[in-house]
Amino acid sequence: xxxxxxxxxxxxxxxxxxxxxxxxxxxxxxxxxxxxxxxxxxxxxxxxxxxxxxxxxxxxxxxxxxxxxxxxxxxxxxxxxxxxxxxxxxxxxxxxxxxxxxxxxxxxxxxxxxxxxxxxxxxxxxxxxxxxxxxxxxxxxxxxxxxxxxxxxxxxxxxxxxxxxxxxxxxxxxxxxxxxxxxxxxxxxxxxxxxxxxxxxxxxxxxxxxxxxxxxxxxxxxxxxxxxxxx
Numbered sequence: 548x549x550x551x552x553x554x555x556x557x558x559x560x561x562x563x564x565x566x567x568x569x570x571x572x573x574x575x576x577x578x579x580x581x582x583x584x585x586x587x588x589x590x591x592x593x594x595x596x597x598x599x600x601x602x603x604x605x606x607x608x609x610x611x612x613x614x615x616x617x618x619x620x621x622x623x624x625x626x627x628x629x630x631x632x633x634x635x636x637x638x639x640x641x642x643x644x645x646x647x648x649x650x651x652x653x654x655x656x657x658x659x660x661x662x663x664x665x666x667x668x669x670x671x672x673x674x675x676x677x678x679x680x681x682x683x684x685x686x687x688x689x690x691x692x693x694x695x696x697x698x699x700x701x702x703x704x705x706x707x708x709x710x711x712x713x714x715x716x717x718x719x720x721x722x723x724x725x726x727x728x729x730x731x732x733x734x735x736x737x738x739x740x741x742x743x744x745x746x747x748x749x750x751x752x753x754x755x756x757x758x759x760x761x762x763x764x765x766x767x768x769x770x771x772x773x774x775x776x777x778x
Contacts, residue, residue, distance in 0.1 A: 550575065551567070551576070551578070553581075553605075555581045560580070561589075562593045565609045565755055565759055568608075574610030575606060575608055576608060580607070582597065584673060584679070588679070591700055591705050591737075592700060596608055596707075598662055600662060601664045610740055611754065612754055614737075614742070614752055615758065616725070616735075617735060618728050618734070621748060623722060636693065636713075638684065640683055643682065644682040646691055647683075647684060647695070647696050648671060648696055649668075651708035671698075675696075680699075685716040685719050692716045693715075693716025695717060696708060701769070702734045703733065703736075705736075722748070
């Protein structure tokens with residue numbers, strides 16, 4: 548099966564149907580295009596996200612199954628509850644977006660590279676300036692020690708990446724995010740692909756077709772973006 552090549556000069560070009568995605572590698576749907584606001588919003592709304600290495604063309608993915616978290620199903624372990632009660636970390640929203648995305652782009656221990664290229668960084672900073680991309684920050688003694696960022700559309704939050712430099716800092720940030728999203732009537736958090744870190748917090752895998760139906764149901768509901776502005 549051949550991949551659809553997106554026109555970099557036509558951000559309104561439609562993505563192919565999700566069932567056209569490759570099974571190996573899982574979920575690869577299209578190649579090329581751009582990282583404009585229009586293209587990224589169209590991608591998320593369709594159930595697609597970008598992920599590519601610095602020397603690669605832009606690659607667009609929609610894996611099957613899809614990892615999601617329903618906010619009311621968040622799992623808080625006993626040890627995490629203890630950390631939350633002690634208020635080891637203070638948590639803020641949208642106070643240090645650039646610092647969070649920079650920290651998320653730092654190479655992990657098990658790899659020397661990053662998928663958050665300069666092009667990706669610029670694209671999401673633009674979405675943040677437009678009130679579409681958001682960050683959550685965990686602080687300890689004034690130092691940023693954990694956090695995450697993602698995109699909010701309607702009542703869906705699309706998580707992109709998270710980081711921590713101290714134990715449980717990203718989990719604390721995520722727990723605060725989920726509680727806040729529940730208060731703002733968000734219905735779904737997209738976690739993209741399976742990780743033990745997120746499944747330990749209650750994330751679960753659902754079929755891609757089910758995920759797309761949920762997007763069709765929740766992305767067009769009144770947005771919670773105003774709520775972010777009050778944080």
